[in-house]
Amino acid sequence: MTVRTILRMGNPLLLQCAKEITEFNTPELNKLIRDMQDTMQAEDGAGLAAPQIGVSLRLVIFGVDHNPRYPDAETVPETILINPTITPVDETMDEAWEGCLSLPGLRGMVPRYCQIKYSGFDAQGKKIEIEASGFHARVVQHECDHLDGILYPQRMKDLKQFSYTDEPG
Secondary structure (H helix, E strand, C coil), X not given: CCXXXXXXXXXHHHHCCCECXXXXXXXXXXXXXXXXXXXXXXXXXXXXXXXXXXXXXXXXXXXXXXXXXXXXXXXXXXEEEEEEEEEECCCCEEEEEECCCCCCCEEEEEEEECEEEEEEEXXXXXXXXXXXXXXHHHHHHHHHHHHCCCCHHHHCCCHHHEEECCCCC
16 A cells, blocks of 8 residues: 655646656556555545646546545545546536645635536546536546646635635535
8 A cells, every 4th residue: 555645735746737648557557546546545535636646647536435524425436537538518517615635624615517528548548438417527627627737726716715624614
């Protein structure tokens, strides 16, 4: 088990666009995925992007079953998603509280598309195409933002709704 250090907001790598992955099912890629899974599990995360552990590649993982950080969240299937693309199904958006392992102890009210289609590849290079809504869609959008150097505060409309997680509100 290898738990990697998660970069925090302010690290310049988190503001960069990540590079596409061109080779699948390599020992290096498989180790990176295992490290990301170990790290996400150790931190009780809903998802993790490779740039968050210092690797500028277009790779995200996510999945939620029973997570203490998200007690009311619906289940999100465990997914490895490489070189993702996201397409909104329509323009409907909603706002909800989000946190991030790169901004520990903070949360903000973030607008996201309610329903999306996302595609990409799994670790073996097999094409993935999924339609998602609700919390599932939110998690995918959040993690994929990391691949384009975007942290959730950049998506917020009102910084009055940016707070510490232990503050009521």
